[in-house]
Amino acid sequence: MIRKIAWRNIWRNRTRSLVIIASVVMGLWAGIFVIALSRGMVDQRKEKMINEQLSHIQLHTPGFKEKQKLADFIPGAAQILDSLRNMPGIKAVSGRSIINGMLSAPGGGSGVQIIGIDPGAENRLTGLEKKVVEGTYFPDGKNRILIGRALADKLGLHIGSKVVLTFLDTSSNILAGAFRISGLISTGDIRLDKVRVYARSDELQRVLGTSRPFIHEIALLLENDEEVPFYRAQLKERYPRLMVEAWYDLSPELRYLNEMMDVFLYIFMGIIMLALAFGLVNTMLMAVLERSRELGMLMAIGMNKRRLFLMIVSETVMLALTGAVIGMVLAYFSILIASHRGIDLSMVEQGMESFGISAVLYPSADIAYYPGIALMVIVFSVISAIYPARKALKLNPSEAIRKI
Template sequence: MYMALSWRNLWRNKKRTLIAVASVLLAVLVAVVMRSMQDGSYAYMIRSSVRFYTGYMQVQGNGYWENRSLDRSIVIDEKQQKEILQIPHITSIVPRLEAFSLVSFEKATRVAQIIGIDPAAQNNMTGLGKRLVQGKYLTNTSNGVLIAEGLADMLKAGVGDSIVLYGQGYHGNIAAARLPVAGIVRFPVQEMNNASVFLALGNAQNIFSAFGRITSLAIMLDDIRNQADVHNALSSMLGRQYTIMSWEEMMPDLVQGIELDNASGLIMLIILYIVIAFGVFSTIMMMTTERAREFGILISVGMRKTSLIWVTTLETVFLASIGAIVGVAVSLPVIIYFHFHPIPITGGVAAFYKLFGVENPVFYFSVDPGLFIHQAIVVLLIALATALYPLFFIKKLQPVQAMRC
């Protein structure tokens, strides 16, 4: 009975009801769009950063991350790699041999990171082939190298020229080779663009006397939410002789940047919730005050205050629920549109994104269902909390005075 009476009361004054619903609707819309943009942008940034080089996780030798020495390289043969690929949620793996060496051409010499790669796997993960600005891409049998554009400019070397690598190999062996430049690649991150040389993994293992060895095995996943499960599976399979690094451990600056931005976003969201609370409260207060005479008459003709409180509370529940549901419905097409048409980022924010390998910085919107549900529930609870005002108003109401209003 109370529910039917509350529902009828809502539509006795359609204008008043629509104002209340609109306030909740707008609150849900703003909250959902704001949080969708934040969560979506974080996910896009992480996805782009891990694809740029590190992967979601890496298998390394114990202590390698602290001391990048070839003496801490590891052996993961083809059989083990196939077993790792069979772990659920792993989509690809990229073996690498990384070392530092002097790189010379004619009279110019620079220090660079030499990266032995499986060309197909590296291209599949990072799109290295798309970064090629001159020359041709590598194959597993290539004797040539890909050199970063900035380093090529410093050395004044071009495609077809031969550069000299000179450094220290595995267990102190001399690593020296003269290799032709097969291609030049361009990176958005200056550090990589000024100091990177790529060559076929087998060729790198021969030059550095690290036969069959790698320094890291980068791993890509189907979904970041499966990271913990994959980490546990890898730990069980490989044992303690290997270290499994997560992207958070390899990119602490990115984590700190996201946490800082998320904290500021949460503060803005809290401020938004406070504004929403005052807006909804003022609407409910106006509705309650306007109905003081009505409440006084109802109590005078015998309606108990507890019954009236139930009716007004249910009215608030209906108003908040309608506003939340319609708010989600209205926000959905907005979010979907910007999910497929992200907003480009320019200026200083774009420069920050590019530091982590995000080549096309955009504000990307998340369509995670939990996002809509969570924001709708928060706004709904805020609206329901305002039902306390009619409760205390009716409890203190004096029928005679109310009917004179």
């Protein structure tokens, strides 16, 4: 009966209740949607980073990442690559030569990172071919390279332009090779597009004058990204002399960002709920003051303080939860629609791409968030009910009944 009275009391002043319910709806909807947008942004960035740059796991020789020396290649890389290709649960593997050098062209020169790849394997791993925005992905013919569009724009290069790649061999001799640009790529990360040059690894070997594959990095993608820790441990055991690192070792800030999102969700929702709590306190305080005669009567006929407190708390919780349920349903469906259609922010595309985020955002909110948010609403509404309820409990029944 207390719940029934509390529920009906909410609708006694319909306008006032609808106003507070609407603010809870809007607060929660906006809060969850912004969180979902941020979560989507982080997820997209993580997915993009894993699928296009980091992969799930990378193998290097110890020390390569610090100095990036040509001589720090992975011994027996060809056998390791074969073995990994045959390992169940691994979707794609690619070996890369990574050489820091110089790209020279008639329009000027620029420091670059030359990535020697097997075009087929790399495409399976990172979908590099899809990033070709102009030209062709390693067509037939010798010494073809791909460069970032940003680099091409900077040096005034175009498809078919001849460039010279210069770098040092293991004995610090300067080596150079002439290459022709077959394609321009746009990875979505302008920073990378300004420095990356992709060439066939066998053609780089020719420039180096060696038949040994200079593989500095082996990157692999798993069928299931939840198995990363397991494969990381397995590969560490199998290749104890190599550095085996998962994406979260390679990019701790990405891992941190990923983990922070959950904390951020609750902090952000907490701030919204705190603001809404003031509205709830105000509404319930008005309700208590307006109904003091009735509350006095309830105490007079035998409703004890515990029940009276419970009634006011129930009323507050119901008021907030009504708004919360509508807000969460609204958020769920608007996120569902936006996650399929995407939110096009191409107006600020360049700025976003420089952070490695696509211009179309896909919000994402785990369904597991909703019970947590509902619990927060309940906790905040109970807290909001305390002050008005205390006011009610302090009423003197005989005085309250006489109030007009």
